Amino acid sequence: MSKLKTFFLCTCLYVSAAYSAMAAPPKYKLSFAIKGLEHKVCLLGFYYGDKTYISLDKNGKDDTVVADAHGSFTFSRDTTLQPGIYFVLTRTKKSFQFIIDKEQKFSIEGDTAGDFITNLKAKESPENSMFFDYLRYVTVKHLEAVKYEKQKNSAMIDSVNREVQRYKDDFVRKHPDMLLSTVFKANEEPVLPPTPKLPNGRPDSTFPYRYYKAHFFDHVNFSDGRLVRTPVLFPLIKEYLDRLTMPIPDSVIVAADYLVGKAKANREMFKFVVAYITNKYETSNIMGMDAVFVHMADNYYTPDQAYWVSPSQLEKLKERAAQLKPVLIGKHVPPLALPDTSLAIQVIDSVRARYTVLYFWDYDCGFCQKETPKLVKWYDSAKAQGIEVYAVETNENELAKWKDYIRKNNLDWINVADRYHTSNFHHVFAIVSTPVVYVLDENKNIIAKNIDVSELNKVIKHDIEIQNAKRGKN
Incomplete structure (x- = not known):
């Protein structure tokens, strides 16, 4: 009797499992029959902003299938796909696009011979049928x-x-x-109206640019998160930031806030826009753009807004922003008082100079050994104009060799080292490699950073022009 009971219970379990499987058919099933892809490995991919990704299977690996002898293959899962434009990709790079939206169970037929794209046909997906009609038409x-x-x-x-x-x-x-x-x-561009005239009767030459920028996103529906997974949205945002916005931090911050404000209409859109802008300006090669990163971190990376970021990632991002904030362009240089070669304390705020080059270097660093002689040559020609160099040795463990290098190479500027490890300058000035160059004005405000020695003349000349222009206005 007990054995019979056990068998009955097992049978119930198997029946229950089978019933469960029958009751939960795949939520998406994409079937393909493509001549020319026989026995090919096929992957399901999708767009996300400026990148393309391969969909993952239930084990977290690339979702791949092998077409049979007739070029037939199927992708299916028990989860739904996020709406967007998807593609099938083969190892030989043959690919074609299609639309995923509400319809997630359909089939597509085609032939890679001839014009592959124009002979695609969809079944049980009116939108893809219309999409392929459009591709043929265009x-x-x-x-x-x-x-x-x-x-x-x-x-x-x-x-x-x-x-x-x-x-x-x-x-x-x-x-x-x-x-x-x-x-x-x-994809619709703004249509420019006739250019108005200024009070002096001349056409307003700035009007086309101002109008085009103000109406650039008139036809972009930021409340439609489906756009994130298409190749359309990213180029528009990139053009707005790179071509229609002045490459200075204040202007970019205004543009970033404008875009984020629009993106708040949709959760997925907000995630993409905030993450893209933050990453773009954290790694920007344009000097001063770390101010945009700090602004994004301060204003949008809170637990209630940045829902996609883990607590540990959020903490690291906040720490990075806090580290950069004191050394942004325009900030007063953080306190720095270090002993020189004779152990006299040199306070950077006490350096009397029209411009001060704050130079973090290591006598044993290969790149420093290339840049330092250039700085010596530049300093010799510029010091008469009221320019000083405050050079910080970053390797505090080889001070005898550091002094020897100074003597042999005639480094007659201010040479200091944190021999007592009291300043924490590596963290304060975000020194992760050497050399690093900061340029300070007469008031010890940061006017440039992370530049090459070859750019010093240009930076200082530009600042002098700005100061002269300000004095002229006054």
């Missing part, structure tokens, strides 16, 4: 435009462009909620 129109371009017939090129725009406008009117409509709208 391919024909592109060939027409190329022909007219060779003929230098600008009137006919404009005519083709108007036809394509009418096609898109008609599509958007008929299918306003489709992802393809959102993509079409986002």
Whole structure:
């Protein structure tokens, strides 16, 4: 009896498991039959901002399948896919795009022979059928435009462009909620009105730029998070920041806040815009843009806003921003008082100079050995103009060799080292490699940092011009 009970219980468990499996069919099932992909390894990929990614399977590995002898293969999972534009990629780089939205169970047929993209057909997915129709249509129109371009017939090129725009406008009117409509709208550029005239009767030459920038995102629906997973959104944001915004921190911060303000309409959009801008300016090669990173960290990386960041990551990001904040362009240099070669304390705020070059270096650093002679040569020609160098040796363990290098190479500027390890300058000035150059004005405010010695003349000349212009206004 006990054995029978055990068998019955096991049977119930198996039946229950089977019933559960039957009750939970895959939430997406993408079936493909593509001639030319027989026995090929195929991957399912998607766009995210400026990057493309391969979807992962349930084990966290690349979602790959092998097409059978007929070029048939299927991707399926018990989770839904985030809406966006996806693609199938093979090891030979053959790929094609399609749309994922509400319809997540459909099939696509095609043939890699000939014009692969234009012979794709979708079943059980009206939006993909319309997407492929559009690809066929725009391919024909592109060939027409190329022909007219060779003929230098600008009137006919404009005519083709108007036809394509009418096609898109008609599509958007008929299918306003489709992802393809959102993509079409986002790609629309602002139409410039006639340029107004200034009071003196001349055309306002700055109007086209100001109008274009102010209306650049008029057709981008920031409340539609689907755009994040398309190749459309990122180029627009990049163009706005790189081409339509002055490359100075204050202007970029205004632009960043404007974009984030728009992105707040959608959770996924907010995540992408905040993360992209933060990463972009944390690693920017443009001097001073770390101020944008600090601004983003201070204003948007809070537990209630940056929901995608773990507590430990958030803490590290906040620490990095706090470290950079005291040494941003325009800030007064942090306190620094170190002993020189004769043990006299040299306080950087007490250095009397029109400009001070704060130079973090190591006598044994290969790159420093290339840059330091350049700095010596520059200093010899510039010190008569009221310029001083405050050079901090970052290797406090070889001070005898440091002094020997100073003597042999005639470094007659201010040479100091933290021999007692009291200043914590590595952390304060974010020194992770050497050499590092800061430029301070007469009031010891930071006017430049992380520049090469070859840029010193340009930086100082530019600051002198700014100061002269200010005095002229006063």
